[in-house]
Amino acid sequence: xxxxxxxxxxxxxxxxxxxxxxxxxxxxxxxxxxxxxxxxxxxxxxxxxxxxxxxxxxxxxxxxxxxxxxxxxxxxxxxxxxxxxxxxxxxxxxxxxxxxxxxxxxxxxxxxxxxxxxxxxxxxxxxxxxxxxxxxxxxxxxxxxxxxxxxxxxxxxxxxxxxxxxxxxxxxxxxxxxxxxxxxxxxxxxxxxxxxxxxxxxxxxxxxxxxxxxxxxxxxxxxxxxxxxxxxxxxxxxxxxxxxxxxxx
Amino acid sequence: xxxxxxxxxxxxxxxxxxxxxxxxxxxxxxxxxxxxxxxxxxxxxxxxxxxxxxxxxxxxxxxxxxxxxxxxxxxxxxxxxxxxxxxxxxxxxxxxxxxxxxxxxxxxxxxxxxxxxxxxxxxxxxxxxxxxxxxxxxxxxxxxxxxxxxxxxxxxxxxxxxxxxxxxxxxxxxxxxxxxxxxxxxxxxxxxxxxxxxxxxxxxxxxxxxxxxxxxxxxxxxxxxxxxxxxxxxxxxxxxxxxxxxxxxxxxxxxxxxxxxxxxxxxxxxxxxxxxxxxxxxxxxxxxxxxxxxxxxxxxxxxxxxxxxxxxxxxxxxxxxxxxxxxxxxxxxxxxxxxxxxxxxxxxxxxxxxxxxxxxxxxxxxxxxxxxxxxxxxxx
Numbered sequence: 001x002x003x004x005x006x007x008x009x010x011x012x013x014x015x016x017x018x019x020x021x022x023x024x025x026x027x028x029x030x031x032x033x034x035x036x037x038x039x040x041x042x043x044x045x046x047x048x049x050x051x052x053x054x055x056x057x058x059x060x061x062x063x064x065x066x067x068x069x070x071x072x073x074x075x076x077x078x079x080x081x082x083x084x085x086x087x088x089x090x091x092x093x094x095x096x097x098x099x100x101x102x103x104x105x106x107x108x109x110x111x112x113x114x115x116x117x118x119x120x121x122x123x124x125x126x127x128x129x130x131x132x133x134x135x136x137x138x139x140x141x142x143x144x145x146x147x148x149x150x151x152x153x154x155x156x157x158x159x160x161x162x163x164x165x166x167x168x169x170x171x172x173x174x175x176x177x178x179x180x181x182x183x184x185x186x187x188x189x190x191x192x193x194x195x196x197x198x199x200x201x202x203x204x205x206x207x208x209x210x211x212x213x214x215x216x217x218x219x220x221x222x223x224x225x226x227x228x229x230x231x232x233x234x235x236x237x238x239x240x241x242x243x244x245x246x247x248x249x
Numbered sequence: 250x251x252x253x254x255x256x257x258x259x260x261x262x263x264x265x266x267x268x269x270x271x272x273x274x275x276x277x278x279x280x281x282x283x284x285x286x287x288x289x290x291x292x293x294x295x296x297x298x299x300x301x302x303x304x305x306x307x308x309x310x311x312x313x314x315x316x317x318x319x320x321x322x323x324x325x326x327x328x329x330x331x332x333x334x335x336x337x338x339x340x341x342x343x344x345x346x347x348x349x350x351x352x353x354x355x356x357x358x359x360x361x362x363x364x365x366x367x368x369x370x371x372x373x374x375x376x377x378x379x380x381x382x383x384x385x386x387x388x389x390x391x392x393x394x395x396x397x398x399x400x401x402x403x404x405x406x407x408x409x410x411x412x413x414x415x416x417x418x419x420x421x422x423x424x425x426x427x428x429x430x431x432x433x434x435x436x437x438x439x440x441x442x443x444x445x446x447x448x449x450x451x452x453x454x455x456x457x458x459x460x461x462x463x464x465x466x467x468x469x470x471x472x473x474x475x476x477x478x479x480x481x482x483x484x485x486x487x488x489x490x491x492x493x494x495x496x497x498x499x500x501x502x503x504x505x506x507x508x509x510x511x512x513x514x515x516x517x518x519x520x521x522x523x524x525x526x527x528x529x530x531x532x533x534x535x536x537x538x539x540x541x542x543x544x545x546x547x548x549x550x551x552x553x554x555x556x557x558x559x560x561x562x563x564x565x566x567x568x569x570x571x572x573x574x575x576x577x578x579x580x581x582x583x584x585x586x587x588x589x590x591x592x593x594x595x596x597x598x599x600x601x602x603x604x605x606x607x608x609x610x611x612x613x614x615x616x617x618x619x620x621x622x623x624x625x626x627x628x629x
Contacts, residue, residue, distance in 0.1 A: 072256045079260060187267045190298025190311030193260050 001056045001149075001171070004111040005043045006063055006102055006128065007077055008036035008092075008120035009070035023218045033073055037185070038117025042175075044182035045147055046115060047081045056152060059083050063105060065090055065098045071201065079188035079196040086202050093211035099131035104207040106136055112171040113154070118143065118178040129176035139173040145180035254316070261302075261317040265324035268297065273329040278594050280331065280455040284447065286411055287332050287455055294332065295366020299325070300339045304348055304364035308356055311364075315552035319497040323545070326501025327508065330604040331455035333501065337494030338407045339363060342612075343370025343416055346432070346487040351474050359414055359434055368413030371437075372491075373403040373461060374484055380404075381617050383418075383484060384427040388463065390419035397421070397433060397473070399441070399466040405611070409444055409459035413437050417463070418484050421477065430480035434472040441466035452603030489562040491612050493551050496568035499576035499608035500544045506583035506601040507537045513587055513596075530586055537579045544572040563625045569608075570618035576605035 011017075012032040020027045035043070043062065050057040062077040063086040064070050074085040088101045106114060114136075116129035133140030145164070146157030156175060158165045188196075230238045242248045254262070273290060280287055294300055303318055304310020318340065325333040347360045362368040379385045388401025399419055415435040422429025435442065445460035474483055511534060514525035524530045547568035554561035580602035584591035591598045609615045 072259070075256065076260060184271065187264045187271075187297060188260060189264075189296060190261070190302050190313060193257055193264070194306065194312055197257075 001112045002059045002061065002110070003046045003049070003057055003113045003115065004061050004063055004102075004106060004109075005039060005046055005077070005082065006114065006116045006132075007039045007043070007074065008117065008122070009033050009064055009066050009073040010036045010120055010122040013037065013121055017220075019218050019220060024216065026218070033070070035073055035077060035185075036117050036120045036122075038119060038121075038177060038179070039115075040117075040185040041179065041182045042115040042117055042177045043077055043080065043082060044184070044186045045177070046113075047186060048182065049147065049149060050081075052149075056149060061086060061109075061111070063088070063102055065092045065101045065206075067091060074201055075196045076188065078199045078201070079192040080186045081192060082199075084200040084202065086204060088204050088206050090206035094213045094215075095125045095127035096131055096213070097209055097211040099128045099135055100209045101206055102128070102132055103135035104209075105204065106132075106172075110172075113147075114172070114174045115147075116174060116176050118176050129174055133174035136172070136174070139169050140176060141167055141169060141173065142176040144175045144177045147175060147177070147181060254320070258314075258317045258320055261313060262320035262324060264297065265299065265321035266327075268293070268299075269325050269328040273325070273332055277329045277455075278597070278600070280329075281452075281600055282454075282594070284449070284454040286457045287329070287335070288411075290329075290332055291335055291366070291369065291411070294325075294336060298366075299336055300366035300369065301344055301364030303340050304344050304360065308348065308360045309364045310344070310348075315493060315555045316549060319493065319500075319548045319552045322494055322497035323501035323504060323548075326498040327505030329455075330498055330502055330601075330607075331453045333498050334407055334453055334456050334495075335369065335411075337491070337498055338372055339366070339369050341494035342372040342487055342491045343414065345490050346372070346416055346474070346483060347434075349486070350479070350483055351434075355434060355472070355474070363414060369408050369411055370414045370416065371406050371408040371412035371461075372487070373406050373415050373417045374488075375404045375406075377402060377404050377460075381614055384430075384481065386418060386420045386430055388417070388419040389423075390417075390421045390431050390433055390468065392421055393467075395470055397431070397468045397470065399433065399435065399463040399468050401463055403461045403463075405448070405458055406461050407456055407458055407611075409461050410447070410457045415442075415461070416474070417468075418480050421480075425478060427481040428478050430484075431477065432474040432480040432483045433468045434474065435463075435466065435468055439466050439468075451606060452600065453607050488613060489565055490555065492565040492569040492618070493548065493555065493561070495608055495612045496544070496548045496551065496565065496572040499569070499572035499605065500541065500548050502601050502605045502608065503537070503544060503572070503576040503579040504541050506580045506598050506605075507534075507541055509596070509598055510534060510537065510583045510586045513590070524586070533582050533586060537582055540575040540579060544568070544575050547571055563622060566613070566618040566621040566625075569613065570615045570622065573605070573608035573615055573618075576608055577602075580605040 018027040062082045065088040119126040148155045156167045298311040302311035302313045306312040390397040441464045443462045448458040551564035551568045583598040
């Protein structure tokens with residue numbers, strides 16, 4: 001059984017975003033790039049599955065649609081334990097473009113399980129996984145918080161309001177995973193960092209696909225205004241401010 | 250000149266940061282309070298390969314360069330210097346000493362388990378009356394034909410109880426003074442080895458420090474490192490490298506306290522504004538930043554020289570003296586910036602200040618580093 005984990009290359013979650021070029025993009029100088037946290041948890045779960053006694057998993061691959069700059073992120077995935085990496089050599093234009101590029105690779109390589117993070121921490125699109133399963137015409141399960149293989153059968157836990165739903169599915173399928181799929185992302189060991197140099201990182205030319213959308217403008221959220229403290233004896237002021245300034249009542 | 254780190258160096262720095270910020274931070278205050286050895290963390294650090302990161306893969310080590318080691322030591326020390334001293338002693342004193350100077354048989358037998366972190370090591374040089382003056386060793390290794398008979402007491406031994414392998418410096422030929430000294434590899438559990446009580450220290454309280462007594466301990470000749478009388482030179486050469494570890498530890502203690510101070514100064518308000526807007530605090534932070542940057546550059550230069558196979562003893566002495574001294578200054582200021590909060594344990598900086606003090610004392614005091622530095626000027 002082969003697993004493919006889709007990896008988004010995103011700015012570290014503590015990065016301060018500064019918009020540039022008439023708000024059409026953000027300043028990437030000095031940005032620390034990481035594996036999208038949800039994808040990292042998906043990869044951790046895949047590794048744990050492969051390490052189980054008598055596991056049917058034979059190979060874990062990771063894929064990213066991106067330029068050469070994203071290779072350190074893929075090599076980190078190799079360092080934590082993925083067997084090989086694929087980079088589709090193109091700017092990730094939009095969710096459809098990324099999903100369609102990955103779909104081409106999946107069709108050619110035949111993976112049994114494809115894992116996508118529920119969203120990426122940069123654009124929060126939450127769209128690639130669903131589109132990918134549609135393009136591949138395979139089942140997809142969203143909000144997956146548990147992935148198990150018992151007697152060769154795949155079982156998935158899915159968080160629903162107030163509880164957990166347990167599902168079974170045939171392979172191949174796409175699982176769109178959320179927090180809970182693994183506890184903590186794995187930290188690469190020295191041995192892994194050393195071995196990452198020798199593992200294959202295949203660069204593929206992009207398929208001829210048109211993006212469906214185009215990013216044209218970004219807006220920063222409005223700065224939060226300062227908190228106003230009102231003395232307990234002047235409760236009337238609060239009513240007035242809520243009405244006149246905040247226009248909440 | 251190139252100040253860029255390689256992708257691997259950055260990956261190691263991040264791995265160390267992730268482990269420190271995610272795991273070590275959880276129980277660091279409790280371990281410090283109760284002087285609890287970080288057994289589980291040492292196991293995890295061994296699995297990640299940090300305990301033998303400088304050892305060649307041929308002997309089951311990580312095969313990483315000294316620059317990576319500086320980066321990892323800084324990150325671990327930002328959170329827990331007790332954990333990083335275990336890592337430093339194992340890597341840059343014990344493993345380095347064995348890898349550089351022991352014979353093949355000794356490396357196979359002793360280095361591999363140390364590099365894998367299955368065993369940890371201790372370096373036994375200081376004595377009750379031989380600290381900075383390491384030539385006046387009173388521990389004796391009497392030549393008994395096919396073995397040495399080891400007698401004496403060693404003081405302030407890091408990892409004394411948790412280590413499996415000791416490197417012991419002892420006098421064999423007192424008439425030859427420091428040229429009569431040997432280094433012996435000794436099993437911690439050998440007959441005749443006993444420990445004094447756990448030292449109740451000011452800082453780095455969760456590393457286990459004891460005095461170690463040897464009473465008629467038989468050490469096979471095969472466990473001597475190098476030629477007869479090589480021990481003192483061995484110790485000095487090994488300490489040259491060890492200084493890079495402790496310098497980076499001091500750097501980490503300083504930068505850990507600094508990062509907390511910046512964050513605190515941006516949040517804490519006084520006289521109607523965040524205290525970072527008061528020049529008296531802002532200038533303190535600016536001074537701290539410059540000192541830390543200088544210390545980091547010295548550590549990295551010493552590491553780079555070592556990686557290039559160039560002489561690095563002078564630079565490692567400079568790095569250790571400077572980083573240790575500024576760690577004391579920076580952590581003291583960090584407590585000051587935090588005010589009353591800095592004096593309570595919850596905010597970490599008081600612990601970092603206690604930890605900083607030790608970096609000026611062990612593995613060569615700041616004064617001894619100045620001797621090394623000034624003598625090299627005289628010899629120029």
